[in-house]
Amino acid sequence: MKMRHLITGLFVSALALGACEDPDELIMSGSENMQTLTVKGRLVSDENVEYDAVVDETSGVITVQVPYYISDTEAIQGDLTAMKVRASLPYGTRFEPGLSGIHDLAAGIERTLVSDVDGSRKHYTINATYVKSDQAFATRVSLADTPNAVVSIKEPETDGGTGMITVYKTSSSIDGALKAATITVSPWATIECSAMNEDGTIDLSEFPDVVVVSQDG
Structure with a gap:
């Protein structure tokens, strides 16, 4: 099954088998x-x-x-x-x-x-x-110079659906940190985003759409 997930919208909130005799052989069912x-x-x-x-x-x-x-x-x-x-x-x-x-x-x-x-x-x-892997999930979001940023990720409910990344504005420094966010995704998946910086980070201050593409496309 191929999966291509879209994570759209960023909210910056003011909220603080049976027994086996030989593992190389076969399992005989007794039923x-x-x-x-x-x-x-x-x-x-x-x-x-x-x-x-x-x-x-x-x-x-x-x-x-x-x-x-x-x-x-x-x-x-x-x-x-x-x-x-x-x-x-x-x-x-x-x-x-x-x-x-x-x-x-x-x-x-x-x-x-x-x-x-x-x-x-x-x-x-x-x-x-x-x-090839069909996994296309965002597993972690981290912000530059803000190791304790509070972030939640809501994955799409269906294949090809839309998820949501929410960053909670717990301090004024969040505004600047949003410009260089790192999104970690499933192994071998890739990210497509128009707000991607040259170093691979993403400017979340632009509220971009982020597409996570699985290894199998």
Whole structure:
């Protein structure tokens, strides 16, 4: 989902999955009501973080969604050629061959889901792809030389909606500080604003519209 949020208007106020025997294998559901296949993947370089996969039953393609950059501050990509996979399977089914081991999900692996209940077999391709972030939020606003400025941020209620930044005028110094505000946004999002200064700060004294654009546009 793409998100492009507009933060408009500035008010300057006078107000003071079940148990798993092997983490690299699969999770067998003990419930006959369990009929959903879910898959998660992990990078070998960081096994503490799991990424969800999209399961397309029509095409038989399972795609693990790995963030485009796995760091919030540096342009670092995960190695899709060295990943581990685990799955929660419908009752009475198993993958052939199993999922244990390290896999190249950039190239993809082939697996067959076999039902011990009715003998049915379904072929799947499991791969991974980089997904750009859809987050487009203003997370912090700070004013030059005013570390204790009182600021509130109201995020848009809907995708593509309009939010609000409110700076409370707790002292006369706020007026000057508004001319060099720093807006921190979601990782890898960018800011578009006509009142942006050369150093990247924003002149909020002009009550500008600020557009936060997510990594995926």
